[in-house]
Amino acid sequence: MRIKCFGIAKEIINQNTLSIEDDTILSVQDLRRYLENQYPRFSQYKSFMIAVNQTFALDTDQISSDDEIAIIPPVSGG
Amino acid sequence: MRIKCFGIAKEIINQNTLSIEDDTILSVQDLRRYLENQYPRFSQYKSFMIAVNQTFALDTDQISSDDEIAIIPPVSGG
Amino acid sequence: MNQDFDIKIIDKALSIDNAYDFVLDSTCGGITLFVGTVRNHNKGETVTHLDFESYRPMAIKELTKIAASCQTQFETKKIAIYHREGLVSIKEKAVIIAVSTIHRKQAFLACEFIIDQLKLNVPIWKKEYLMDGSHWVNARP
Amino acid sequence: MNQDFDIKIIDKALSIDNAYDFVLDSTCGGITLFVGTVRNHNKGETVTHLDFESYRPMAIKELTKIAASCQTQFETKKIAIYHREGLVSIKEKAVIIAVSTIHRKQAFLACEFIIDQLKLNVPIWKKEYLMDGSHWVNARP
Numbered sequence: 039m040r041i042k043c044f045g046i047a048k049e050i051i052n053q054n055t056l057s058i059e060d061d062t063i064l065s066v067q068d069l070r071r072y073l074e075n076q077y078p079r080f081s082q083y084k085s086f087m088i089a090v091n092q093t094f095a096l097d098t099d100q101i102s103s104d105d106e107i108a109i110i111p112p113v114s115g116g
Numbered sequence: 117m118r119i120k121c122f123g124i125a126k127e128i129i130n131q132n133t134l135s136i137e138d139d140t141i142l143s144v145q146d147l148r149r150y151l152e153n154q155y156p157r158f159s160q161y162k163s164f165m166i167a168v169n170q171t172f173a174l175d176t177d178q179i180s181s182d183d184e185i186a187i188i189p190p191v192s193g194g
Numbered sequence: 195m196n197q198d199f200d201i202k203i204i205d206k207a208l209s210i211d212n213a214y215d216f217v218l219d220s221t222c223g224g225i226t227l228f229v230g231t232v233r234n235h236n237k238g239e240t241v242t243h244l245d246f247e248s249y250r251p252m253a254i255k256e257l258t259k260i261a262a263s264c265q266t267q268f269e270t271k272k273i274a275i276y277h278r279e280g281l282v283s284i285k286e287k288a289v290i291i292a293v294s295t296i297h298r299k300q301a302f303l304a305c306e307f308i309i310d311q312l313k314l315n316v317p318i319w320k321k322e323y324l325m326d327g328s329h330w331v332n333a334r335p
Numbered sequence: 336m337n338q339d340f341d342i343k344i345i346d347k348a349l350s351i352d353n354a355y356d357f358v359l360d361s362t363c364g365g366i367t368l369f370v371g372t373v374r375n376h377n378k379g380e381t382v383t384h385l386d387f388e389s390y391r392p393m394a395i396k397e398l399t400k401i402a403a404s405c406q407t408q409f410e411t412k413k414i415a416i417y418h419r420e421g422l423v424s425i426k427e428k429a430v431i432i433a434v435s436t437i438h439r440k441q442a443f444l445a446c447e448f449i450i451d452q453l454k455l456n457v458p459i460w461k462k463e464y465l466m467d468g469s470h471w472v473n474a475r476p
Contacts, residue, residue, distance in 0.1 A: 210351055210352070210355060210368075211351070211352070214351060214370065218372065218426060220374065220375040220425055220426050221374060221375065221376065222372065222374065223371060223372060223374045224369065224370070224371055224372070225369070225370040225371075225372060226367070226368070226369050226370075226446070227351075227367070227368040227369075227370070228365065228366070228367050228368075228439065228442075228443075229355065229365070229366040229367075229368070230364060230365055230366075230439070231359065231363060231364060231365070231366060233361065233362060233363065233364045234361040234362065235362065284361055285359060285361050298369065298371070298447075298450065299447075301369075302369075302443055302446070302447045305367070305443070306439075306440075306443045309439060
């Protein structure tokens, strides 16, 4: 599973794309837990979203390695 | 007394500036009555305003030949 | 002359760039512009072009009052108002209003206030030329 | 592709003329533009420049949804949305939004709706460079 990282997420993870090999990650919620365990700084940023296939996802949405997944920190365009 | 005319007022009076020699015109209201008598088409346009010294005037405002006076038909800028 | 305002009635093409450059200010985060263009139709009739006339010194005075009122009401930083005079073709710009403010909400409110007030109270008149004649807009009995 | 929309994320200077020309339509009487510029101060600190990053394909998708919603809600005719990417200096344009409608009230509402939604929901991030460091805006813990 490959995760695109932007903004502060890119700095926390220290790379543009995070590769995860973990069969227990089946939902957005699972991914959030994984990120908060591996990168405790994420716990401080409660409002980051996960996008699946370029659409904001719900915590209950299922995900697989075929999906395009991205971490979306609080946006600040404009 | 010289009166500047714009838009439809210019067409009704058929000139850019109307000269009036009439000592009985002392107020904006007097001028309105004069215009409606001399140019009956003005009666159809109730909403024309009179400007005195480049400011919208009230009917009760006094006027003299020293003032810059203008007939302001309904505006339509923009 | 208030140096926060650039108010002009012009008989040549209006420039959005000039209006934008005037209001641009390094302390401002938002600029709102309104551009009124000449439509090819009005109330079902085909319009070929317009002819604008103004009582220029009074129009400038009235527009300056409106701009001053925006500084008070909406804390605007800079305001440009350009209005066309004379013959204007379809799709040409009849009016440009540009407003800069520190916060964007105020820029939208001020820009809309200016165009609404301009249409109500500023001595400028539009003669509309149709296929079969012409008339002063708003001046039908 | 919806031909009523021109939505771009660009790493060069944004052009108001391009946005205006795209939305200009002979049936429309009003065009409203919002231009977001880079301020030299934010919350009392001196800003030297910004760096914008976007999740470009998703940002374009989200902006297209916002534009489509304006067609339904505000009966807009044409919409241009240009957002800057990469390094942007003080006073440069970070975003341009242009909207044409038949009646002007709708153009103001749509333009404001788009910038409000853009700031809330579109995956674009701004890194602010101050005299003594830098940070991602909105991303303080």
